[in-house]
Amino acid sequence: MPPLRFFLATLRRSRPLPAALLALLCAACGGGGGEGGGTAPPPISPGFTDTTAYSAAPEASLATPTEATAVTRHQLGLEGRTLAYTAAAGHLTAAQVGSGTPQASLFYVAYTLDGQAAAARPLTFFFNGGPGSASMWLHLGSFAPRRLATGMPSTALVSRFPLVDNAETLLDVTDLVFVDAVGTGQSQAIAPATNRSFWGVDSDARVFRDFIARYLAANGRQASPRVVFGESYGALRAAVLAEELEAAGVGLDGVVLLSSVLDYNSNCAVTAQAGISCAGYLPSYAATAAHFGLASPAPANVGAFVLNAMSFADQRYGPAVAAFIAGTGQPDTTLISELSALSGASATTWHSAFNLRPGTYRESLLPGQLLGRYDARIAGAANGPLARDGDPSLTVVNAPFVTAINELLAQQLNYRSSAPYVSFSNAIEHWQWRHDGRNLPDAIPDLAAALLLNPRLRVLSLNGWHDLATPVHQTALDLRRLGPRPTVTVHHVAGGHMTYLDDASRRAQRAALGEFYRTLRTAP
């Protein structure tokens, strides 16, 4: 019985047994599906298998990359009309713009609407961040033709989410390409480079540039308007990449910055240094307090309340924190009581931690509870299963997404590989953060340089109010450094870091994106 022998050999070799591998092996048993509450996965059709043994190890590199791709055709019913589209899942060889030297074999999944004229059809490259995160979050959660229905905000720990048609897909306005960074998904460096060669702010952005140039050439899309869409660290990558693409003459028409960390020097939580102001977090605390009914007086309109908190952060709290950090001023009791009313955190909390970090806020707002970092509306008992890794809002979605990406690739997109899909790698341990002469990256100069080269470049910044990882107002403060710009638009809605997981937020962001795509290649 060969499958059993393979099973036991695998178990001895690697513990724990990856869930995806188990699922694959169990599918190989055949017959008798349907147990476990879910519907049986559809049978795997014979066809494409990439036999390359991809690896996410720091020193791994490919000797013989392949550009093999699994192509499938699909239909999506939307508001009475049907979109026919093609999905392509596979690899392209990113070769350095200029020298032509092969750098890395990047894994991607592209969804393209059938029967469109390439020159007029926008093309958007999506990626998550980490660094070290595969792009499965945007791929499965946001604007692809199909998405996972997560029901966020929710505290239910489930093993899987249903995959549904996506009424908010961007497929009607742009083709979508989800790209995985080197050492994530199934992307790997090409010899003599190793994965680690691309684990730095600059080398990572450049290999994305090289991938985009290759995708355009391989698919005859050089004339298409193009957009890069990054989330979190991916937004910083998008800004650095924008300058790389413009300078290289590849060209770019739009940048979407979702829940961005544009300057690692300005976010008070990532370095936990005493000298960095947390004023950018205050409006997110206010939104969170309003959600839990702890803001006083209770706001009638949460949007107006958040805007008011932004003004308060600029005019009152920000200057007071700056003076507190500089040692030139102490907070007065009036300000403390106003902060307490706005944020729901007690005056005692504000007195003991005037430059209030999100970690402290998340632990102290609700007794015995830990608020989510990615979505503060999702709270769990401080010693319970939701809080075990420090963020209830990520714990509720993480495992089902990992399961779903493996199922999507093998079962829907006909892409099978002998290697696992790496949803999260340890690239971050090795990352070279240095950029433009600073220890930690600040991508606002990159954005300014991209806008200098291309004054028509459109930038859309999207944030969720309840995101306590990359707070909406810190993004606004970072972008404010650019000065007034007719092509830069800021849009924020209720919701967390992965704002799109909330149905209402995704609808609102889809509307803003529709407007953004209409303005591509127009004069400001």
Add this chain to the structure above:
Amino acid sequence: MTCRSLCMILAAALSAGTAAAQPDLAVQRADPWLPPHARVPDGRPSPAGPALQALALDKLRRRFEAADAPGFGTLSRSQAQGAGLGFVAEHFDRIDAARSGHISFEELRRYLARPR
């Protein structure tokens, strides 16, 4: 024992193992996160306004100087193309107002300052 039932037992064992206190680094190190050794901001204020614009231009100047390997202070179209500075190669004729076949950084700067 059938293959299928063995599978179910293993799946149960796997999910029990996951529920135990196995730390999930994808959650613990979720973006944005810095490893402790990297938590060293330089403490300098991030530039805005004219200082930011100067920095943006400096980025381009560094690219220009890297492409100008011999250090002549000028670039030809093919030098720019070979160095990956495709923007300069593509806009070369408009940047090269003097039609000399070589452009200086000052010519590039003037081109960027014009309304386009």
